[in-house]
Amino acid sequence: MTMDINIAEIGLSALRVLCVGLLLGAGLPALFALGMRLHAVGSGVAEDGTFSRRNPLATIGAYLLYSVVILAVLAGVLFVTRHSLDHYFGITLFGG
Amino acid sequence: MSGELLILILVIVTAIAFDFTNGFHDTGNAMATSIATGALKPKAAVTLSAILNLVGAFLSVEVAATITRDVLNIQTDTGDLALGLDPQTAMMIIFAGLVGGILWNLITWLLGLPSSSSHALFGGLIGAGLAGIGTAGVNWGGIMAKVVVPAFLSPAIACAIAAVGTWLVYALTKRVNAKRRETGFRWGQIGTASLVSLAHGTGDAQKTMGVIALALIAHGSLTTTNIEEHGLPVWIIFVCGLAIALGTYLGGWRIIRTLGKGLVEIDSPQGMAAEASSAAIILTSSTFGMALSTTHVATGSILGSGVGKPGAQVRWGVAGRMAAAWLITMPAAGIVGALCFFLENGIGGLPGAITVFVILVVAALYMYLHSRRQKVDASNVNADWDDNVSANTAR
Numbered sequence: 381m382t383m384d385i386n387i388a389e390i391g392l393s394a395l396r397v398l399c400v401g402l403l404l405g406a407g408l409p410a411l412f413a414l415g416m417r418l419h420a421v422g423s424g425v426a427e428d429g430t431f432s433r434r435n436p437l438a439t440i441g442a443y444l445l446y447s448v449v450i451l452a453v454l455a456g457v458l459f460v461t462r463h464s465l466d467h468y469f470g471i472t473l474f475g476g
Numbered sequence: 477m478s479g480e481l482l483i484l485i486l487v488i489v490t491a492i493a494f495d496f497t498n499g500f501h502d503t504g505n506a507m508a509t510s511i512a513t514g515a516l517k518p519k520a521a522v523t524l525s526a527i528l529n530l531v532g533a534f535l536s537v538e539v540a541a542t543i544t545r546d547v548l549n550i551q552t553d554t555g556d557l558a559l560g561l562d563p564q565t566a567m568m569i570i571f572a573g574l575v576g577g578i579l580w581n582l583i584t585w586l587l588g589l590p591s592s593s594s595h596a597l598f599g600g601l602i603g604a605g606l607a608g609i610g611t612a613g614v615n616w617g618g619i620m621a622k623v624v625v626p627a628f629l630s631p632a633i634a635c636a637i638a639a640v641g642t643w644l645v646y647a648l649t650k651r652v653n654a655k656r657r658e659t660g661f662r663w664g665q666i667g668t669a670s671l672v673s674l675a676h677g678t679g680d681a682q683k684t685m686g687v688i689a690l691a692l693i694a695h696g697s698l699t700t701t702n703i704e705e706h707g708l709p710v711w712i713i714f715v716c717g718l719a720i721a722l723g724t725y726l727g728g729w730r731i732i733r734t735l736g737k738g739l740v741e742i743d744s745p746q747g748m749a750a751e752a753s754s755a756a757i758i759l760t761s762s763t764f765g766m767a768l769s770t771t772h773v774a775t776g777s778i779l780g781s782g783v784g785k786p787g788a789q790v791r792w793g794v795a796g797r798m799a800a801a802w803l804i805t806m807p808a809a810g811i812v813g814a815l816c817f818f819l820e821n822g823i824g825g826l827p828g829a830i831t832v833f834v835i836l837v838v839a840a841l842y843m844y845l846h847s848r849r850q851k852v853d854a855s856n857v858n859a860d861w862d863d864n865v866s867a868n869t870a871r
Contacts, residue, residue, distance in 0.1 A: 393766045398637070410644040417648050425653055
């Protein structure tokens with residue numbers, strides 16, 4: 381019976397989870413929010429609901445940001461299913 | 477039919493029952509925020525989550541039959557029974573451990589507390605292992621590194637990420653029309669909650685599959701080489717997937733209510749930030765060698781969404797009750813597991829196993845009937861939260 385607990389290793393993996401989590405778990409909602417902000421600017425609807433001038437460039441930017449978020453979610457789905465894809469279709473993703 | 481085969485069948489039935497409680501105990505982890513903000517109707521939310529859990533479970537192709545290795549020393553590296561361990565003792569340990577896990581899951585459900593199903597299972601197994609083999613049967617280092625330490629770290633990490641996410645989301649959309657913002661984030665919520673459900677199906681259903689595989693290995697009707705060559709028997713994947721999906725569909729409304737209404741009053745931007753944080757952590761943590769509980773992550777994230785929203789109120793009293801439940805989950809399930817093992821062993825063989833099984837059924841029935849007195853279901857899951865604790869399950 382050995383107590384082989386490596387504190388440094390646990391700390392390091394926790395730090396990794398925190399960093400990647402911040403990037404994806406906080407970063408993607410932030411991108412989505414930014415997209416929504418641009419979307420609102422693009423449509424010309426202000427905070428109080430009044431209408432000003434449309435801005436097509438902002439709308440395009442908004443859809444670009446939404447696509448980034450959707451692609452990231454799709455990547456997440458592929459990541460969860462990576463072993464099954466490999467098993468059934470022989471498609472190796474994310475380094476197997 | 478031999479006694480050993482009957483015991484094996486009891487173990488498998490109990491494992492499936494555990495999988496079922498695992499499903500309804502964890503529905504809230506993915507769906508509580510979407511139900512609370514109205515992004516999804518309660519029934520629609522549990523249906524979506526159930527389907528995704530089913531899909532997730534069917535996606536499990538590389539199931540580790542070494543499930544107990546993190547906490548017990550009853551298996552070798554390959555998943556076979558440890559040398560010198562009597563097969564019947566091994567099955568009794570697994571059985572008693574499962575009973576401990578189920579009973580603790582039901583008690584916490586009755587109290588509306590989102591505790592970790594994996595901790596309940598591990599606690600039950602540890603208790604039964606201690607009772608059956610003694611301290612040498614327990615992998616203390618594994619328990620610390622794989623179960624205890626992550627349990628303290630993961631809610632804190634999730635809370636921090638969700639708080640940052642929530643703060644950013646509110647800062648960026650401050651000048652967006654409120655109605656528009658609410659609608660937009662509801663879509664975001666549904667997407668992120670779905671991802672959490674899918675990940676839950678792949679992760680948690682596999683735990684029960686591993687337990688059933690182990691019981692079959694102990695009985696001698698399945699070998700580890702067979703699993704390696706052909707994968708797990710399809711019926712195990714099928715049954716476990718169905719059990720967890722059915723549990724999810726029935727919905728642990730009491731727990732959904734605590735998570736969605738009890739901790740924080742959630743708006744859809746917070747809901748999306750919380751689920752995005754949960755999804756990101758659950759999906760990436762195993763890659764970084766951290767095994768953690770979906771429940772701990774989801775609860776931490778929801779708390780964080782309250783911390784990160786300017787002016788939001790967090791009910792720390794409710795959070796404290798949850799933390800207390802988390803702390804006693806493993807010891808409590810362990811004590812039940814140990815008692816069940818002693819009882820089984822005392823009576824011996826098949827009669828012992830049947831006695832424990834009957835106790836499990838009676839206790840489960842009692843708790844179910846008790847829950848009917850203060851019913852929480854799809855119709856009142858979103859009722860206003862009253863700080864008078866007993867009133868929250870009374871509506």
